[in-house]
Amino acid sequence: MLRIVLVTTVAVVPVAIAAASPLLAGRDAVWVAGGFAGIVALSLLFVQPLLASGALPGPQRLGWHRLVGAVAVALAVGHVIGLYLYSPDDIMDALLLESPTPFSVYGVAGLVLLMVVALLGGLVRAVPRPVVARRVHSLVGLAAVVCAAWHAVLIDGAMEMISKLVLCAGAVGAAAHAVVRLYRPLLARWRRRAGT
Amino acid sequence: MTIRPAHRVAGRLAVAAALVFTLAAPLPALAQDGACAATETMRGGRNNYVAGAPMVENLGTGFIVSGTVRHAGTCAPIPNVRVQIWTATERGGEREPSNRGSVMTDAEGRYRLETSPVVPQFGQPHIHIAYEDPGYGTLFLRPVLGSRNDTSIEVDFILAPSTDGAGS
Numbered sequence: 001m002l003r004i005v006l007v008t009t010v011a012v013v014p015v016a017i018a019a020a021s022p023l024l025a026g027r028d029a030v031w032v033a034g035g036f037a038g039i040v041a042l043s044l045l046f047v048q049p050l051l052a053s054g055a056l057p058g059p060q061r062l063g064w065h066r067l068v069g070a071v072a073v074a075l076a077v078g079h080v081i082g083l084y085l086y087s088p089d090d091i092m093d094a095l096l097l098e099s100p101t102p103f104s105v106y107g108v109a110g111l112v113l114l115m116v117v118a119l120l121g122g123l124v125r126a127v128p129r130p131v132v133a134r135r136v137h138s139l140v141g142l143a144a145v146v147c148a149a150w151h152a153v154l155i156d157g158a159m160e161m162i163s164k165l166v167l168c169a170g171a172v173g174a175a176a177h178a179v180v181r182l183y184r185p186l187l188a189r190w191r192r193r194a195g196t
Numbered sequence: 197m198t199i200r201p202a203h204r205v206a207g208r209l210a211v212a213a214a215l216v217f218t219l220a221a222p223l224p225a226l227a228q229d230g231a232c233a234a235t236e237t238m239r240g241g242r243n244n245y246v247a248g249a250p251m252v253e254n255l256g257t258g259f260i261v262s263g264t265v266r267h268a269g270t271c272a273p274i275p276n277v278r279v280q281i282w283t284a285t286e287r288g289g290e291r292e293p294s295n296r297g298s299v300m301t302d303a304e305g306r307y308r309l310e311t312s313p314v315v316p317q318f319g320q321p322h323i324h325i326a327y328e329d330p331g332y333g334t335l336f337l338r339p340v341l342g343s344r345n346d347t348s349i350e351v352d353f354i355l356a357p358s359t360d361g362a363g364s
Contacts, residue, residue, distance in 0.1 A: 022286075023315055023316065025286050026285075026286050026287050026288040026292070027288065027289065028288070028289065031289060083318075086289065087243065087244060087289070087290070087291075087317070087318060089240070089242070089243035089244060090240065090243050090244075090318045093239065093240050093243070098239060099239070099240065100238060100239035100240040100320075100338055100340075101240075101318060101319055101320050103319055154319070155319035155320075156316045156319055156320055156321060156344060157316055157319050
């Protein structure tokens with residue numbers, strides 16, 4: 001129970017603080033919506049590995065993992081579309097990797113990796129060796145989360161710094177935990193082999 | 197005393213080094229002349245530009261954009277040219293009409309425009325400056341503030357006379 005409260009707090013508080021940001025004053029709805037699609041997607045990326053790894057109490061929530069994954073990808077795409085509608089030049093610069101802002105390239109990389117990881121996730125049950133597919137899925141997922149987190153940390157925007165850092169650290173930690181969990185048996189096997 | 201080959205080689209090297217140094221010495225001087233090389237357009241400088249920003253007294257209060265405009269090569273200040281400025285403020289983004297305006301440089305080539313405090317747009321607190329008139333080459337700048345709490349920014353830039361020869 002405590003764990004669920006903690007996870008919910010880390011995921012929701014940054015979004016709530018950002019929603020109260022004075023920077024939103026006078027901004028078009030499309031800009032606010034585009035920005036918040038990104039913020040909520042980041043928040044979901046923190047919860048996402050926890051749903052898969054069984055770090056939350058109760059059984060593994062793979063049904064939720066699939067749903068949250070699909071929503072996160074949709075929000076990331078919505079984030080780009082929303083900001084494009086508000087300021088096409090800035091988004092085109094980012095997508096063409098010509099942006100003056102250092103965080104844009106991490107955003108684009110995160111978006112691409114997120115699509116790849118969703119595709120891999122969808123294929124896990126369709127391939128002969130789901131365990132291997134799941135391991136690759138978790139590693140690419142970690143890379144996607146690192147890109148998204150670094151993208152968010154470098155941005156000076158509606159999110160408040162401390163809650164943003166906690167969320168980003170939580171997201172990277174949760175993804176890393178999922179990777180370790182999936183690779184632990186493999187490492188143990190290698191170690192046994194090295195020992196004999 | 198005979199000079200051993202090794203010494204001879206060393207001697208030649210010394211002469212070569214001396215030559216290189218004498219030839220290279222003027223290079224830093226050239227680089228200094230480069231201080232009045234024309235300012236180059238920045239990445240993203242043109243973003244959200246709407247040509248012909250109206251002449252304004254100010255765009256609010258609380259933030260001051262100022263600087264000197266100079267002539268490439270001669271470094272002479274350029275009086276009476278139009279500087280266009282736009283930025284995001286509490287009134288809205290960079291496309292908000294009340295967030296863009298033009299000012300003229302004075303006799304010393306200085307311009308100054310007060311605006312409302314700059315609000316970060318696209319993840320960075322920044323302003324835009326444009327020069328797009330006959331006489332000098334078009335220039336688009338996108339200077340970034342050190343912090344969103346800054347109350348001023350000074351942006352000096354250098355214009356190159358345009359090739360049509362209209363430049364003074």
